[in-house]
Amino acid sequence: MIVFKYIFWTLYRIWFYILVAVPIIVLFPLLLLSISKESWYPFFFKLARFWAKFILIGMGFRCSFIKEEVPVKGKSYMFIANHTSMVDIMLMLASVKNPFVFVGKKELAKIPLFGFFYKRTCILVDRSSVKSRQAVFLRAQRRLKQGLSICIFPEGGVPEEHIVLDNFKDGAFRLAINHQIPIVPLTFADNKKRFSYTFFSGGPGRMRVKIHKFLLTHGLTVENTKYLNEKARMLILNQLKTFNQ
Numbered sequence: 340m341i342v343f344k345y346i347f348w349t350l351y352r353i354w355f356y357i358l359v360a361v362p363i364i365v366l367f368p369l370l371l372l373s374i375s376k377e378s379w380y381p382f383f384f385k386l387a388r389f390w391a392k393f394i395l396i397g398m399g400f401r402c403s404f405i406k407e408e409v410p411v412k413g414k415s416y417m418f419i420a421n422h423t424s425m426v427d428i429m430l431m432l433a434s435v436k437n438p439f440v441f442v443g444k445k446e447l448a449k450i451p452l453f454g455f456f457y458k459r460t461c462i463l464v465d466r467s468s469v470k471s472r473q474a475v476f477l478r479a480q481r482r483l484k485q486g487l488s489i490c491i492f493p494e495g496g497v498p499e500e501h502i503v504l505d506n507f508k509d510g511a512f513r514l515a516i517n518h519q520i521p522i523v524p525l526t527f528a529d530n531k532k533r534f535s536y537t538f539f540s541g542g543p544g545r546m547r548v549k550i551h552k553f554l555l556t557h558g559l560t561v562e563n564t565k566y567l568n569e570k571a572r573m574l575i576l577n578q579l580k581t582f583n584q
């Protein structure tokens with residue numbers, strides 16, 4: 340019985356990468372066209388959402404959403420969520436209709452096919468470089484001026500398996516305050532259980548998402564960064580505890 344489980348987990352992981360690759364190959368001409376101009380990014384975003392939903396459905400994930408508030412079309416936001424899995428990217432795309440740009444680690448640009456579009460559409464950061472982290476703010480500012488939103492996983496990476504929710508970095512909150520845009524916290528309840536970075540684990544099932552009431556930044560200054568950081572973190576942490584009861 341244990342042998343069959345390991346065979347299933349191995350095939351399940353291989354199937355994931357097949358699902359990641361197939362839509363990119365099929366849609367390659369359209370994807371290439373959509374990134375040829377920055378102003379066409381919303382079209383690329385629609386294709387990315389299709390790609391994400393294709394993967395989630397193909398993996399047997401049943402997504403359910405609890406929405407305390409819904410983002411307004413045409414308005415910019417800072418989207419944040421807990422980070423536990425490779426499918427966090429797909430689930431974020433499936434959860435949000437407003438076109439947004441990911442801020443993510445540059446290492447993901449090395450992934451074949453996926454990395455080609457990742458490095459051309461996302462804001463890449465080398466977390467070991469102070470200069471790179473500072474450059475993120477300038478590139479994010481340009482995107483916000485284009486009417487787009489930003490998405491950051493504020494833990495700064497995927498924490499170790501035993502950590503429920505790591506401490507948040509300040510970047511997302513400082514950026515939101517500087518541009519006076521609302522922060523939209525999302526809690527991903529089941530990603531670690533369904534598809535964690537532990538190879539021999541996971542499987543089909545429900546994926547619960549809660550989109551919390553927005554945290555407003557109007558009137559706040561950089562001195563409020565830590566307060567906003569902790570408020571958002573406690574909101575997500577408490578929701579994770581509620582989901583796990």
